[in-house]
Amino acid sequence: MKEEAGDLAISRQGSQVIAKNNLFQINFDLSKGTWNYIDKTGYSIIRDAYTKIILQDGTVLTTLDSGDSEFITNPATEDESGICQPITFSHQPKGHGVQTHLYLKCYPKKPYVVLTVGVKNTHDAPIALEQISTIDVSPHNGKAKGGVYLGGAPSGYHTFLDMNTPTASGLKEIHDGFRVNEDASTTSCYNGVLYDTESKRSLVFGFLSFQKWWSAVQMGYDGDTQRGKEENHGVNHWALYHKCENHICHQGEEVYAEPVYLNFAHQGWEAYNQYAEMVRHRVKPKSLNRVFSGWCAQDSEDETINASQISEQIEQITKNRLPDPSVPGGFEYVQIGKGWEASIGSYQADAQKFPSGMKSVADQIHAKGLKAGIRFAPFCVEANSELLQAHPEYFLKERDKKKPASIVLPEDGREVALLDVSQPGAQAHIRENTRKLIDEWGYDLVKADLLAYAIGPLTELNNFVTHDTSLTAVELYRLGAQLLNQIIDENEKEVVLAACNTCRGLSIGDFALNETSSGYGGYIGEGAWESPQGLRPIANAHTAHLPMYGNAWTNEFGTLAINEPLPLNEALIALTMAGLSGGVVTCG
Structure with missing residues (x-):
């Protein structure tokens, strides 16, 4: 049956704007400037998310600030993913000439949404943008805000973050005090997965294009700042943002962040594969369409x-x-x-x-x-x-x-x-x-x-x-x-x-x-692929990228040096992973 925009219902109840299909629901609170992402069982996965802008002079503006908020439902349209319903949430804080637009695309029979933030200068003078946070649930002005909740205790969560640094990338276990990019540094990150080993819920997120801005993710968990038992806690530091390099935004100009993909209704692997497919359609990668060594x-x-x-x-x-x-x-x-x-x-x-x-x-x-x-x-x-x-x-x-x-x-x-x-x-x-x-x-x-x-x-x-x-x-x-x-x-x-x-x-x-393997390992034994943590983290980091291999590029696993003494079983595992990736392995 042909997909119709009518399969998505949009309603307003007081200050609450609700977009709902049979797979998810998004509640936007115009009075608070926050929104919730709710699964089909009614469980709130993302709670009290907001948008944040930082200017070069240190001014921090958020949708939490008092000001004027409104929403607009635009005509249904079609993009590379199918029929979608665009919704725009706008906010302008009092006393500032900066207007924030959260552009939301909801797909009637699909479990994911796509968000883009636009920052418009309504002031007479130019402004310099330091950072745009498309999504943020982290504490603001010393007060707790929202979080990501998957049903179980955060100590049972695992996360994968696709970063370019060996210390942050790969599969990590969440624990009290866990931090990645706590200082909002320029360590890049394009996508990630948060998975609860108890409830089996997962959240997959990622930037869908990489044209202009340096993209990054901040994540952390503080147990002592949350009330009640740990099983009722969430990951309470989480933000997807861009470093804007003090970009000058002139009067009347609107600057756009890269679009963000969110999906928690699918199983993690399926949702991540969907993300990789959407990236492929948008970026149109090159591929060798073959394997060689x-x-x-x-x-x-x-x-x-x-x-x-x-x-x-x-x-x-x-x-x-x-x-x-x-x-x-x-x-x-x-x-x-x-x-x-x-x-x-x-x-x-x-x-x-x-x-x-x-x-x-x-x-x-x-x-x-x-x-x-x-x-x-x-x-x-x-x-x-x-x-x-x-x-x-x-x-x-x-x-x-x-x-x-x-x-x-x-x-x-x-x-x-x-x-x-x-x-x-x-x-x-x-x-x-x-x-x-x-x-x-x-x-x-x-x-x-x-x-x-x-x-x-x-x-x-x-x-x-x-x-x-x-x-x-x-x-x-x-x-x-x-x-x-x-x-x-x-x-x-x-x-x-x-x-x-x-x-x-x-x-x-x-x-x-x-x-893509640079930074993960180095060497096995006294030759290539040795790692202080052993082969397992290398395998985890590599396996987590498999959905992108073939969709985004032909992967080269890197050089596997065969020297003595060499743990042959580890070399065989590395070679097997390279083969499973459908990519290239180079021996030396």
Whole structure:
């Protein structure tokens, strides 16, 4: 039967606005400026949620503040998810020229909702936005507000948060005093799941696009600030927000946050898969539509790569029929990892390691019927490079000192300067040297290491000055990714663009092959994938991302190094997870 908007009922009872279908109900209290999300049994999952805006001068505005509130029911429409009923809740606090709009999409026969916040400047003068919290239940002005309640005691809750830091990502158990992003830092997070092991209820949430703002999640539980028994408590610190980098909002302008997905009526796995599918429709990711594997040669703690070592490895691979993709585990690619350059960003081979250059290595790989891959850092150079001395205008600048900015890479402690991908000369440099890898040297796969941008401008763009000052940190990152895609698309040769040390959400749609495991583990035993916590947290973190693999990108599990002593059973588990992800595993 065709879905109709009439399957969703909207009513008003005094200050209460109620949107209801047979799967959920949302109650918006115009007098309080809060809303509740209720399941089909009548149990309130999200309680007293509100929207919060922070301005550059420290002013905090919320829908809790006294002011004028109203709601508008708009005509039913249709988007990529089907028929939906848009509802707008508006609030303007007294004495402030900032109007907040909560745009809510309810789908008649679906268990999820989509929310977007718009901030409009109704004042004569411009305002600078520091932060937009689309959803917040956390204490405000020292007073407890709402929370997320799943039916059991919060100590029985588990959460998965898709963050780019190894300490915060993966599966976590909630406990009294639990905190993630307590200081509202810039640690990014795009989606998550909260699950109650007792009631079996779950809440899945996530940002549906990644175009402009740095997205994050704050979560925490304080038991001693809540009344009654623990089984009646909830997670009372929870917010989905954006860092807005003091964006200037002019008179009459409305600034929009990224849309947020909420679903608690489905089982967690099903709801998360639905989220991944919605992301896929919105962002339209690239996909290889196939699985391949390879061998990676790169510097390690024990030894450095060189031409003769790679030659020996290629001989062993071909001798043992490993290059035949029809053989289970057969290698298709040999990838040259980090350690081949004379210096980062120089695109010059280390003459002692590779006296005949990198084209010679690619030719040797091709001669054995294999494809050649190479890792490079397109957006940075070492701080003492000739390029920096000759063309300082190519680089991001320090905001206060107006000189080229630099950061220190955590992998090896080297200082690098960051190319400004919005600057035409820097773009030409990146284009020329990426083409060198493909056209002159003959590589079939180029893997862009984006670590410099991930820990530099994406962490705090306010410390950097760009050529195009209108860009946000996310827009700068995406501009760099789009530049690399243009270079690949313009090439007549079929080339795979891969990436590592990426920000996952921001990379959807730009990279066909995305190594998402960076930060989770490192090494097993004395080789790759060792972790102080062991294999289990690595497995948890990886498995939790499985719905996104295939929907958002083709996953690369990362490099599994086989050294002695190696717990073979752990290596086999890692390989199995890579296979289940439908992605790529590279041995080395």
